Amino acid sequence: MRKESGQVIDVDGTKVEYDFVGPSANVKLSIVNDTITVNESGVYEISMSLTLGINPTDLARGFLFVNDVPLTFSAVSLTVTSNTQALTTVSKTIQLDLLANDVIDVRIHKVGDSVIVGSSSLTINRIF
Numbered sequence: 191m192r193k194e195s196g197q198v199i200d201v202d203g204t205k206v207e208y209d210f211v212g213p214s215a216n217v218k219l220s221i222v223n224d225t226i227t228v229n230e231s232g233v234y235e236i237s238m239s240l241t242l243g244i245n246p247t248d249l250a251r252g253f254l255f256v257n258d259v260p261l262t263f264s265a266v267s268l269t270v271t272s273n274t275q276a277l278t279t280v281s282k283t284i285q286l287d288l289l290a291n292d293v294i295d296v297r298i299h300k301v302g303d304s305v306i307v308g309s310s311s312l313t314i315n316r317i318f
Contacts, residue, residue: 196306199300199307206297227292232287234315235284235285235317238312240308251267277308
């Protein structure tokens with residue numbers, strides 16, 4: 191799934207929104223709920239990429255959630271300690287054992303002002 195336009199995150203824990211779905215197998219992609227539901231248990235490779243924009247002294251982190259539980263080891267983050275705004279792309283790929291009907295999404299944790307999520311993507315591939 192991917193999004194090419196910006197999203198303003200004002201509330202901590204907001205889901206990243208997606209506008210487009212790509213090809214899929216063994217999963218159900220939903221741009222209505224901004225989730226991926228696993229149809230078949232197995233080992234999956236999950237990749238997320240977020241372009242984040244934040245103000246000076248702010249913090250933004252993106253987390254993968256499985257069944258509404260954050261995977262802390264999946265975090266990607268951006269912190270600005272200078273007096274300039276920052277805009278950068280952060281990404282991560284993990285492998286995870288998932289069960290049928292597990293639901294995956296990405297949410298933003300923020301400290302400070304609003305976070306801008308520019309383009310974003312979430313992909314999943316069953317590898318075993």
